[in-house]
Amino acid sequence: MDIVEQLTRALPAGTVITDPVALDACRTDRSGHLSCGRPLALVEARSIEDVQEVCRIATATNTPVVSRGAGTGLAGGGIAGTGEIVLSTLHMNRILEVSTANQLAVVEPGIINGEMNRALFEHGMWWAPDPASKDIATVGGNIAMNAGGLLCAKYGVTREAVLALKVVLADGRLISVGHRTVKGVTGYDLCALMIGSEGTLGVIVEATLKLRPLVTGNVATIAAYLDSVETGASIAARISAAGLQPAIMELLDRRSLECLDAYTGGSLLSRGNAYLLIQCDGAAAEAEAAAMLAIIREAGAQAETTTDPVLADEWVHVRRQVFPSLEAQGTLLVEDVAVPREQMPAMFAKLAQLEEKYGISIPSSAHAGDGNLHPCFIFQGEDVPQMIWDAAGEMFAHALELGGTLTGEHGIGVLKKRWLGDELGDVQLMLQRQIKAVFDPAGLLNPGKVLDPLVQGAPAVC
């Protein structure tokens, strides 16, 4: 009996999809990278038992499994190829519990971050992880990636916002990791290990999320136009160094403003060569914004501030339009290096050098509160040209030299796998591969992603 037939017999009717259009959609994600061929089947799991059944059949038949949420990844971590089962948890999307007393929610992995947060709002709570994709990305995907976003310097990354997980192992066994409590130190922190593991250690089937009470009070927003992105990066670093903690601090370079003007017909460039957007929230929002404004003006720059939500939305909208405006120019490779905050000016200077050396344009934005840059390489056609990868490789090397990392929030997936060893070193890379083998000895879970399994038991991956 072939694998698809086994799946179809074992799982509820309608769960196993073999429609070519649906299968082909699983060959790619938001990175645009395409796998080499069509996967075997798409299983739309409705329950933990469904997931366990898929993993049991996969193990019995030595078939690779690619678990997948909404497919919004930017590193090809959730794309599936020839011979693989796509295990979608998108339809496991219920909120199972919300507890204001315990400040937690228990959810299935397929719920969309933004939808969940709208439901939590009714309870006076929110979940802090806010990747730019939050209105289309699943909570399970956020966890599998350790998603970041705009609010991380103040409110932490996904790892800090997950208390516990239920995880199905490659062989179908179910484990519960982490704690329902704020504290808990029983054994190794497998919950943290699972967060950011990109579907290579297990399938996340339930999450207990750490919630926060809604932040009250006015939000104070600052918009500053600056003479250069280096000035902006330096102001941002000075704001952090002064102990001021914005909720959001976003920086756009001249290239981004050019693309925005081309896209909207506006004239941002007439105001400056870089744009710094800051939002402060909480009880001290207005006082903090005033202190930040003083730092900006000390640097000789002009800035406006408001607590009017309508005007603030206009200023935030400038930031939100960056990616659509870049996509209008061609195919995008959105990169994701992060550096210590004070190294942001050096990182922007390196990008300018790379632009000159390679004769390309690299419009870049940054979550300037945490040193996470998104340099965007634009090209025509589907495949990333080698010259772009060469430039990206130089950028990665420089980020590492500055004490930074290849990827702040997008993950390794397939696209950054070749550089992972440069950051981790051979010893740690081998430890990571051995940990992979502990959870997935046959190498069936998301093979070819992040790192090479010790045992290449599964069919070769494209």
Add this chain to the structure above:
Amino acid sequence: MDIVEQLTRALPAGTVITDPVALDACRTDRSGHLSCGRPLALVEARSIEDVQEVCRIATATNTPVVSRGAGTGLAGGGIAGTGEIVLSTLHMNRILEVSTANQLAVVEPGIINGEMNRALFEHGMWWAPDPASKDIATVGGNIAMNAGGLLCAKYGVTREAVLALKVVLADGRLISVGHRTVKGVTGYDLCALMIGSEGTLGVIVEATLKLRPLVTGNVATIAAYLDSVETGASIAARISAAGLQPAIMELLDRRSLECLDAYTGGSLLSRGNAYLLIQCDGAAAEAEAAAMLAIIREAGAQAETTTDPVLADEWVHVRRQVFPSLEAQGTLLVEDVAVPREQMPAMFAKLAQLEEKYGISIPSSAHAGDGNLHPCFIFQGEDVPQMIWDAAGEMFAHALELGGTLTGEHGIGVLKKRWLGDELGDVQLMLQRQIKAVFDPAGLLNPGKVLDPLVQGAPAVC
């Protein structure tokens, strides 16, 4: 050549200690638990190279290594016995870097938490982990335990306050895990895995700590005397449920007040049967304290509030004297269960049942903001009587039933090892043992602690 001779030849003069008094001091920690015999040698490492040399010799000679900071653990995690090398990092106690711009410090593991925080104060920064032992415990020990403390509900546990670690593996190789940046998602989070691993996966030799700017503004303190600890637990849970976030929320039961009165000659009991201490900090401190006071008064209880630091210190002093007052009654087994906040009244009710069933007194305090209770079992003599372990075992089982954990912040060590599988389950326990084997295949690092290694390569542990 015997092991001590090898160590002495390989390491700088004065580093290898064989003085029996010094060795015997390493047989115990603050739990009072005593190992079966005297360790081989104490190595007072001064450098990463010293640590690597010890691990190389240990691996070559198949000798167990117990790494140790200040010996303030409460679960016997850092105690050493016959045939073992004690590897102390207490003398590796320098601050290597403080960066306000990057909000981080790089330190050696032996620095005392309180001393480091006094140095960071000069830079306008602080490190949030604040175990009660902070004036005598090392930062390395805090990390090895994932230490908690009083401030965790608002400011997080140690795991959230460590960016990166340098770790020496059992065979002497050095790895760097984590990131110097706020965000970073390259591979599995081995930094989080190392935090709380109790010296069983590697030796922490350097830490990059995530700092916070000093909190400004008044601190508002509330002291409330209540009719019962259940009322206190219920008020605390209501405060959390209202979305109010105290920095500190401590609860003492009637038994604790009895011990305090006996110790100080005071009359706390005349004021109530339980004591709730709350501190609010930050810009909204006074407004939050007012809202909490309203909740306390709605519950029919009396409370006072102050922003006067001298009066506040008096109220906090009551809490600080609890452990000395209990120690005056006999030998202490300080337990450490944690439960979801709203289950605190149920946990206190269970403790009252256990007191009755076993005819014992279990004075208990709680970090009521995060549901972490410290029930204290008092007995005479050195060894914990079986009857006390029976009562503790029932308590652990009940904490698990309530969705809680064996240990919120003290760790497993030797004292709670027999219950670890009850919480983790067999499948996860085996995964944890396999992870141990990845890092330490010969089972040389802190054998007999937390979990049993897969391979019992090292001499039997006492």
